[in-house]
Amino acid sequence: MTAGGCLCGAVRLVAHGMERELGACHCKRCQRWSGSALVVVSVPAEGLKVEGRDAVATYVVPGRSERGFCRTCGSSLWFRYLDRPDATYDICVGLLDDASGLPLTHEIYIDEKPDGYAFAGEHRRETGAEREARRMREESAE
Amino acid sequence: MSEAELTGGCLCGAVRYRLTGAAPHFGACHCSMCRRFSGGVFLAVEVPAGGLAWESGEDAVATYVSSEWAERGFCRNCGTSLFWRMREGDAMALAAGSLDTLEGMDFTSEIYIDRKPAAYAFAGERKRMTEAEVVEAFGMADQ
Numbered sequence: 339m340t341a342g343g344c345l346c347g348a349v350r351l352v353a354h355g356m357e358r359e360l361g362a363c364h365c366k367r368c369q370r371w372s373g374s375a376l377v378v379v380s381v382p383a384e385g386l387k388v389e390g391r392d393a394v395a396t397y398v399v400p401g402r403s404e405r406g407f408c409r410t411c412g413s414s415l416w417f418r419y420l421d422r423p424d425a426t427y428d429i430c431v432g433l434l435d436d437a438s439g440l441p442l443t444h445e446i447y448i449d450e451k452p453d454g455y456a457f458a459g460e461h462r463r464e465t466g467a468e469r470e471a472r473r474m475r476e477e478s479a480e
Numbered sequence: 481m482s483e484a485e486l487t488g489g490c491l492c493g494a495v496r497y498r499l500t501g502a503a504p505h506f507g508a509c510h511c512s513m514c515r516r517f518s519g520g521v522f523l524a525v526e527v528p529a530g531g532l533a534w535e536s537g538e539d540a541v542a543t544y545v546s547s548e549w550a551e552r553g554f555c556r557n558c559g560t561s562l563f564w565r566m567r568e569g570d571a572m573a574l575a576a577g578s579l580d581t582l583e584g585m586d587f588t589s590e591i592y593i594d595r596k597p598a599a600y601a602f603a604g605e606r607k608r609m610t611e612a613e614v615v616e617a618f619g620m621a622d623q
Contacts, residue, residue, distance in 0.1 A: 345516040370491045373575030374523040397558040411544040412554025414519030430519030437597035452582035458603040
């Protein structure tokens with residue numbers, strides 16, 4: 339069980355079955371939304387308990403994705419695809435009360451990352467095209 | 481490049497701004513408040529006094545007073561993290577990712593480096609300051 343919450347405390351998250359690794363998305367949409375790379379940890383939809391749901395606002399691209407944020411303090415909460423049956427929540431790592439033991443293992447949309455910064459370490463890095471091709475393969479395999 | 485004019489805005493497009501006279505560099509703050517607000521990795525560009533002009537959507541900018549002396553701004557429609565600023569005075573930092581491009585801008589500092597989770601780190605060498613060093617230099621704790 340892992341817990342986290344927004345800056346003002348209106349929204350608290352309790353996660354079961356959370357993955358033990360982080361992923362970063364460098365697409366321009368995630369950059370705009372979060373201020374830089376969106377670094378997340380995946381939680382299955384059935385494993386996430388949201389306390390203070392009244393304070394959660396969502397920005398939705400219909401049929402595609404949803405971004406959750408706290409309407410009081412603006413904290414970025416999660417990203418999830420809406421066009422996948424599992425609708426996994428990608429929880430923003432900054433919310434976690436304890437983010438230890440969660441290595442960054444993959445980066446996507448690396449081709450949209452500004453040249454000015456980069457994460458250290460060797461791990462999987464995919465362009466946007468590679469990421470979307472993998473997503474389509476995974477969906478057709480389901 | 482000190483007189484360069486930069487443009488940016490939020491994800492949904494409601495908020496658009498012009499930034500004039502900013503130095504061509506940005507920094508990271510790893511404090512727990514910036515991490516919660518942004519979702520993880522807060523990169524920001526220092527805004528010179530009077531350097532920011534809202535082109536549209538100023539009414540979509542919501543603010544949250546996060547400490548006695550500072551507040552944070554976000555788009556109430558899409559939740560984009562936009563800025564940190566002092567409630568009094570001119571100090572302001574704009575979320576780097578909201579700029580249309582960071583081309584030509586250098587990453588020159590990381591503060592609250594001792595608060596950064598071990599899970600990730602930025603490559604390269606630059607000025608890095610712990611919380612104690614920041615408090616000593618600027619005389620403030622949580623922001």
